[in-house]
Amino acid sequence: MTQQPWWRSAVIYQIYPRSFMDGNGDGVGDLPGIVERLPYLAQLGVDAIWLSPFYRSPQADAGYDVADYHDVDPLFGTLADFDAMLKQAHLLDLRVIVDLVPNHTSDEHAWFRAALASPEGSPERARYIFREGQGAHGELPPNNWQSVFGGPAWTRVPGERQWYLHLFDSKQPDLDWRNPEVRDAFDDILRFWLDRGVDGFRVDVAHGLIKQPELPDWDGSQAMVEGGSMGPMWDQDEVHEIYRRWHRILEEYTGHRMMVAEAWVRPQARLAHYIRADEMQQAFNFDYLLARWDAGELREVIDDSLAQTQAVGAPTTWVMSNHDGVRHASRLGLSQPGARPHGIDSHGEQPDEALGLRRARAAIMLTLALPGSAYLYQGEELGLPDHTTMAAEYRQDPTYHRTAGREIGRDGCRVPLPWQAQAPAYGFGSDGMPWLPQPESFRRYAVDQQEDDGDSTLALYRQLLALRREHELGEGSLEWLEAPGPEVLVLRNGALTAVINLGHDPVALPSSAGNVQACSLPGALPNTELPGNAAVWLVG
Incomplete structure (x- = not known):
């Protein structure tokens, strides 16, 4: 029998590098820290890890503003550290997926610096989306588009009539993917990491690379999740040409390399376009993540997901939490269990922590029983809740600042992991000052408190992952x-x-x-x- 590609049934663990393990004591997680904890992940029983961005970046959006796609930011280590991490992961039979951020670069990327230093109409500006402003002196934006992070999606070049588009932060200018130079550059980026041995890519904002060329006004609201496929800036059919091209590049390499799309697209039939046989291998199933704690709703989402992915011969993915939203252990403890607030602070409803954890433990038993591939977000195997009372002065998410605090943002789900209950920073790092504060409640969730407790959430995850592999549930029906x-x-x-x-x-x-x-x-x-x-x- 022909062996199925590994990704069709894999359980993949998302590592948010700055919050996983701090190897050098500077308060920020790094690649050496990941190496230190890889045996923990192998013992957990996952098949692969996915790393959020570690590229050179000014960190305006926690690394999703990339200044150099071919290097590691010193915050996280060096290319040699990456190679060592990749080698050690492979020795432990863990595949490695890295984040790819193709919709935009940092405003400190060499290309964008060259664009600002070049005149209107220059080849340097043609790599991005610059347009003339409206009004007598170009003082108004080219259209009414809003940023996903709040506020206008345009920033004016000082002293000019031209503005540049950024669907996210102003420090994240959007690339023009109709420009062949952009496409060629990303071919090189893919090959750079594939040559180093990575097993795949998680493609950020996969539905946003192509915009309608006229850039027409659009009056709909923007949101990280629910509004993601609406409007002339999302889910344009031309985007699939890019992924067919990338598919051909991956086929040049051995070992079943893969791509998974972050595409906030509805309905599921549209999402299935991203995982046709000649495009990506997987797409995140956000309908499942968004489903409430309701048997009928969950069953409907599961049935629709399986039907749409089976129609294109792809596996379904199941995910409950990631770095962009309130952790499900907290969401399931709300008065409307499973609701998805845009962050929680001390002024909002505080989840019932015990009930949320109880439901989260039940939810993973549904998730891991389903055929296909599952994604786990770091810390969910500990039952971690969000930090729901973080003080405003610690918040770093650009969403919080661009909306003047109207949206709490994503800091609460990005708090560094607790490894040791009695150590500084709960064992995350040696200095006791992590980049985001950890709540006191994390002490009882620490790994060393759960390691030898047969009733712990960590023990439950290990048991379920072993049973899932034993009974080949990922390949089942x-x-x-x-x-x-x-x-x-x-x-x-x-x-x-x-x-x-x-x-x-x-x-x-x-x-x-x-x-x-x-x-x-x-x-x-x-x-x-x-x-x-x-x-x-x-x-x-």
Whole structure:
């Protein structure tokens, strides 16, 4: 039998480098820190890691403003450190995916500096999207587009009529992907990292590279998530030419190299265009991330996801949290469980931490029971909540500052991980001063507090990942079984039956499904009844 590509069923762990492990004590996570903790990830049981950006950058948007795509920012180490990390990961049978940021560069990139130093109409400016301003003296933006981060999507060049487009921060000018020079440059970037041995790319803002050429006005609102596919700046059909070209580059290399699209696109049928046989291999399933704690909604999203991906021969992905939103352990503890606020601070509703964790433990048992590929966000295996009371003076997300605090932003989900309960910075680094403050509650979530506790969330993740691999659930298929109530999901994947009770009242377990192998609740395994907000896996 032909071996399936690894990415079709992989569990991939997202590392946010600045918050994973600080190897040199400067308060910021780095590549040597990742190397130190790779054995932890191998023991966890994941198949691959995805690293958020580590390129040279002024860090205006935590590295998503890239100044040099061919080098590592000194904040994180050196190219030699990257090569050492990649080698060690491969020795531990962990694949490595790196972030690619093609929609925009930093305003400190050599290309943009050259553009500002060159006249209107020059080849240097043609790499970006410069346009004449409106009004008698060009004092008004070229159109009414708004930034995803808040405020206008245009910034005027001092002393000129021209403005440049930035769908995100003003320090992140958008590239013009109709320019052949831009396309050639990214071919070289792909090959640079593929030659070093990376196994794939997570493509940032994959749906945004091509804009309608007329740049027409658009009155819709912009949002990081929900509004992502609406408007003349998103999900244009020409973008697929780029990914077919990249697909051909990846095929030049051995080892099933892959790409995964960050494309906030709806409906699922549009998202499936990104993972046709000659384009990307995966796309993040944000409909699943956005689904509420509701059995009917989850089942509908799962069915639609599987149908649309199967139609193009691609695997479905499942993801509950990432670096761009409130962690699901906190979202599931809100009065509307699963709602997606744009950050939480001390003035907002505070989640029920215990209930959120209880539901999060049940939710992972649904996620890992599904066929396809799953993505985990660092710290979710510890049950980490968001930092929901962070003081304003610590916040660094440009969204917070560009909206004058109306949107709290993403800092709460990016807080450095706790490794040791009694160490400075909970073992994240030696100086005790991490780049974002950790809440006191992180002490009880620290790895060393969970390591030898068979009832911990970490132990649950390790158990589920081992069972998932043993029963080949990623390569399996989904069959819904009759549920004992409207708030319950019962599914079969091969020899495994998963029961997820999203309600508050206990329900009877199916007597013919086999023996309980794992339960989201700590303590003794249930025999006949499953309590509310809980899940079990049965095999028989």
